[in-house]
Amino acid sequence: xxxxxxxxxxxxxxxxxxxxxxxxxxxxxxxxxxxxxxxxxxxxxxxxxxxxxxxxxxxxxxxxxxxxxxxxxxxxxxxxxxxxxxxxxxxxxxxxxxxxxxxxxxxxxxxxxxxxxxxxxxxxxxxxxxxxxxxxxxxxxxxxxxxxxxxxxxxxxxxxxxxxxxxxxxxxxxxxxxxxxxxxxxxxxxxxxxxxxxxxxxxxxxxxxxxxxxxxx
Numbered sequence: 001x002x003x004x005x006x007x008x009x010x011x012x013x014x015x016x017x018x019x020x021x022x023x024x025x026x027x028x029x030x031x032x033x034x035x036x037x038x039x040x041x042x043x044x045x046x047x048x049x050x051x052x053x054x055x056x057x058x059x060x061x062x063x064x065x066x067x068x069x070x071x072x073x074x075x076x077x078x079x080x081x082x083x084x085x086x087x088x089x090x091x092x093x094x095x096x097x098x099x100x101x102x103x104x105x106x107x108x109x110x111x112x113x114x115x116x117x118x119x120x121x122x123x124x125x126x127x128x129x130x131x132x133x134x135x136x137x138x139x140x141x142x143x144x145x146x147x148x149x150x151x152x153x154x155x156x157x158x159x160x161x162x163x164x165x166x167x168x169x170x171x172x173x174x175x176x177x178x179x180x181x182x183x184x185x186x187x188x189x190x191x192x193x194x195x196x197x198x199x200x201x202x203x204x205x206x207x208x209x210x211x212x213x214x215x216x217x
Contacts, residue, residue, distance in 0.1 A: 004038060004045040008214050012046050012161055015212045016135070019158055020054075027135045028101060030160035032143040034200035035084070036173035037165040038216050043139040050135050060129050062101070064140020066113030067094040068122045084199055086142050091149045098138065098156035104131035120181070141199065144206035154209075162210035169216070170200070 004012075012031075019027045029046075031039045043061035050059035067090045074080045079088050100110050114126035129136060142150050143160055154160065174196045178188035207213060 004042040005217050008038070008042060008163065008216055009045055009049060011212065011214045012042060013049065015159060015161060016046075016050075020135075024158075025134065026102065026104060027159075028098065028157045029135060029137050030143040030154070030157040031137065031139040031163055032141065032160055032203070032206065032210065033163035034165075034170060034203045035141065035196045036170040036177065037163045039139040039141075039163055042161075042163055042214075043137045047135070047137050050137075054134060057130065057133060059135040059137060060127065060133050061137045061139065062097075062112045062127055062129065063114055064089070064094055064138065064142065065115035066122050066124075066126070067091070067097075068115050070121055082195065084141075084195055086145060086150070086199075086202075089142070091142070091153070094140075095149045095152040095156070098153050101129060101136050101138075102156045104129075106131055117177075117180075141203050142206075144203075144209040146206065146209065159211050160209070162207050162213045163216060164204075164207070164213060165216040167200075171197070 016029055031043050033039050040063060043063070047059040047061040051057070068083070069079070069088050069090060071080070074083055074088060082088055097110070097112060104110065108131045110129045111125040112127040112129060113122050113124045115122050138157065143154060143157065144162065171192060174192045175188050178191050179185070183191060
């Protein structure tokens with residue numbers, strides 16, 4: 001598994017420590033940021049680091065990308081060429097999941113969806129979150145958008161970190177991602193500039209709403 005840069009992980013842990021010391025049973029931590037900033041890697045690394053300290057099962061990472069609309073629905077709605085934009089997600093469903101995660105019932109296991117970069121679809125029931133899990137790390141592009149239903153999701157989070165990275169670093173990673181999808185170089189470049197970077201520009205306007213901003217070296 002890829003791991004996040006030590007200084008980024010240390011910054012995330014430092015931000016979370018006051019919540020851990022507070023003694024609440026369930027902590028929801030968000031990680032927002034533009035595409036390919038390293039959100040998924042930081043979420044997985046942070047959850048693993050917390051499990052190492054607090055015990056197996058103490059933390060789990062839940063991705064917002066599990067709420068991508070299906071390719072069939074995107075085609076029906078005429079949104080295929082905008083996949084990844086805010087209106088191509090089931091944001092209401094995402095907010096509803098976070099409400100369940102906020103207040104788990106005794107003995108309940110909540111199963112969150114995950115996005116597959118193999119089949120390029122969301123798959124339900126992939127990420128189990130037992131009631132006894134103390135820290136849920138939620139990562140996604142749009143956690144800080146200041147409009148509903150995204151604001152309903154934000155209300156469930158105790159803390160939101162914003163992970164930034166230099167544009168050339170992100171764009172290079174995005175181009176590799178699109179080439180891995182099977183796109184030719186020109187098509188990959190077009191998608192990244194037209195879609196991913198347009199979304200990144202929107203996301204970067206939400207940085208000011210974050211509790212803590214971390215920058216990937």
